[in-house]
Amino acid sequence: MAVAARDGKAAAVRAPAAGGALTRLGRLIREVARRPAGLFGLIVICLLLVVVVAAPLVAPYSPYAQDIVHRLQGPSLHHLFGTDELGRDLLSRVIFGARIALGVAIPAVLIAMFVGLLTGLISGYLGGGTDQVAIVGMDAIQAFPAVILALALLAVLGPSLRNVVIVIGVALAPGYARVVRAMTRAAKQNQYVEAELSLGASTTRIAVHHLLPNIAAPLFILIAMDIPSAIAIEAGLAFLGLGVPPPSPSWGALLADGFSYVLISPWAIIAASAALMLTTLGFAMLGETLRDVLDPKLSGTRRRRKKR
């Protein structure tokens, strides 16, 4: 079994050698699912995706339907997670909240990745003055804790779904830029870059064809690891009232509302935090497993391969 695992991993790492992209993806997923943490992450994320896509079908009520008579109830057969202070079904709100969580986190992380990829490639490849300017920019952004920066920007831009996405994207971009920059600088040292230059290849060609493919894998790991941060930031902003405006059922807003009534009924907080916790844990575990699978050099001292 151990041998099989090693073969599978080798194939996943040495990606280009093995068939099409789909086969490779399949092999990667199988390799991730073989590890308990990875399996957990995959299951959580798949469930989440199903819930997000099929929210109206899965949710028993509308997340906005109020039922003042049955407000602040505990879990029951009618309301599995109970109801909030306006009598809205908490399960439905948590389910629709997943849409907001992922709807913010995924585009935000993608924005961060594209911005970071571009800046990192340019500053890493060109070096010199461009690089220095880019570094100062990244430092300026990273000098603030992500949540504080997002808060400040949102205070200026005004809270809306779009602005939350942009702000989180900006706050996370320097992380990608740094990774890409460092890897570009390392990859640039390879002799094939000079060989390409001597054939007359343009900067763009070298960056896109010869540097990008060599730095792509760690980006996927970073994305998986950053989605929980983005979700947490979004929830934090919503908790502080600067996120996606009400009555949208953002998990952070559920927490904030539940917080006001915590002495009467803790169920809103329990439901929202459970959702938050499971989601972030799922992505974090997937990210870590991906890292272990894709780049064994990076993982810690933990034994990764289980003997059966």
Place this chain on the structure above:
Amino acid sequence: MTADPQSGPLLSVRDLRTFFSDRQGVIARLLRRKSGEVRAVDGVSFDVVRGETLGLVGESGSGKSTLARTVMGLVPATGGSASLDGRELVGLRRREWRPLRRRIQMIFQDPASSLSPRFRVSFLLREPYVINKVPPDQQASVDELLDMVGLSAEQANKYPHELSGGQARRVSIARALALHPEVLFADEPTAGLDVSAAASILNLMRDLRDRLGLTYVLITHDLNVVGYFADRIAVMYVGQLVEIGLGDRILAHPRHPYTQALLACAPVPDPHLNEGHLDNVLGGEIPSPHDPPSGCRFHPRCKYADPRCTDEVPRLEDLGEGEMVACHHWRRLDLTPQPPVEATAAAAAVAQTTL
């Protein structure tokens, strides 16, 4: 120089200099700390005529590779000139370089890392044409290129990491030759290869030279390699040429003490001959081009050095017929009876009989 009076030299390098400045941070610059310079190539001149092979030898750190990369436009020159068939190469912009890339190419030191790892050989071999937008009728097929360098057509589907060192080297050569260059810089073409692979690469390079009329600048620290097929040899030391001349003459009768020492260091495949042979071995390390010695740069390691060598920089003296040497004392020194292998063997035999 040896330039053919009719055609002139194909490649002509004049007083070429490449300095690297020590990168300093903003604060050091504000504090006016003196920033240093590394004079990797410091005033090198030579000509290469069409069809000849110039061997560029010297220890690691003597600036051979930097010289090649400067001529290729991969590193900006600090000064001087390099021209290909009368066209100046120094200071050209990338766009101006483009058409010249087809005439002058280079193969790089490390066979494994000079091929982009994510692409199959077939892609890598087509790349020169794609980059330079060569019309299809002027392109050689992947099979033809592979065949030219003695690889089978199946290699086309492999990735660089699936190739052996020798195979990777051949692919590099095919890539460089795809554009039909006239001049090929070969930076340590045998580096990292075992003896038999190295020999077959050298044979291939010689065949290709004869078949395609290539002009080589062969960079190496291995005198056995230059001895194998260089017409002329240029010896570099700390960024400067110390001696240049016909290959056979230099190998048999070196004029510069550094050349002599290099020859003495070249391995001889008979352990019994090595005693005595190693007397001339170079002591110490090559000085840093950051802070080269005064006067003759070789004087700290030269056993013939006298006070003049410490103070006065020796000129590269032109002896005619392309022979040049930069040493104050070359006339006085009798380096000619370089312990040739036969002589040492004879001496060893004598020593044995007397015992």
